[in-house]
Amino acid sequence: MRVPFTKMHGLGNDFIVLDARGTPLPGPLENATVKALADRREGIGCDQLIVMEPDDTATIRMRIYNSDGGEVEACGNASRAVGMLLGDEATIATAGGMITTRPEANGISVDMGTPRFEWDAIPLAYPMDTERLPLGWDALEGPLAVNVGNPHVVFFVDDAQAVPLDELGPQIETDSVFPERINVNVAEVIDGTTMRLRVWERGAGLTRACGTGACASAVAAMRRGLVDRKVTVHLPGGPLTIAWGEDDRITMTGGATEAFRGTFAWDDYAG
Known part of the structure; x- marks a missing residue:
């Protein structure tokens, strides 16, 4: 199965973004899978891998994985990138708490909480x-x-x-x-x-x-x-x-950029 992705970055801090809202990922996102996708020579390459999921309490839920495969609570640059993809003002549930993103003339503004x-x-x-x-x-x-x-x-x-x-x-x-x-x-x-x-x-x-x-x-x-x-x-x-x-409350404002889109074969990277 081929999985679509969006490659983005916030000031050079780069991400692979997977949208699992409509179609769930083909399998569990294991540590080895994240590391393989994040590899800059044999994978797509990124600092963090981001998964957008449905959530009953927010516009979406954002899960964040570092390039070493570990899941973490928050990422400000990724929040701006996801906010740009969502377009309108949005609430995003994360393991670190609820945040709000809003498009501004000079980029994306993120309410990062307290x-x-x-x-x-x-x-x-x-x-x-x-x-x-x-x-x-x-x-x-x-x-x-x-x-x-x-x-x-x-x-x-x-x-x-x-x-x-x-x-x-x-x-x-x-x-x-x-x-x-x-x-x-x-x-x-x-x-x-x-x-x-x-x-x-x-x-x-x-x-x-x-x-x-x-x-x-x-x-x-x-x-x-x-x-x-x-x-x-x-x-x-x-x-x-x-x-x-x-x-x-802390507010962060800055740019985010979409680099390119593509697909990958899940089985090539699955644990």
Whole structure:
């Protein structure tokens, strides 16, 4: 059986999107199947694989799988991509909570919900102050921890580009203090309305853009009083606008792009 897909990206963070609303997938989406489809040499290639499913409580349900095959709770860039496919304002149920997408003149706006700062909401292995964790890995010390649908730590640095994130990212991601692993952000504050960011994404590695990472880092900077309540976050793939409203909800706005469409033979990739 051949399965249609849409290849998309948000600022270079790329996705395979499967629409299972009308026709269910031919079989279970196993870890090996996701990894095979995500392979950039022998598969279609992606950072994340997205499945759109019917849902009684929302416009759709979105399931998110990283390129290592693991299912995760949230993905901001994928939310914009799916929002673009849906067209009109939509509610999307995810494992990380309900979000809302809306077309705007400058892209897709996503209501990402409210941030969580409690140690057991991150989660951490044991209680500690999440505003400045008493932890360090080489030159990276004292991060802020926040859950914005998925877990993040944010380190503020003088030069985000100078941090060897390809070396430190996997160490921090898999540290035992983070029982569900962690996304790792190194953020550089330029001024009150501008930040620069690089992200090591849990289960995917270095990425050109991470929507939830931009949300987490902006909120972390706002909580520490480093920036205003609306900022532009510059990632290697391009900028995102992040606002943290007085209602405690985070809004992310940015572009999404459809690259191409095609089909693949399910049996060629099934576990």
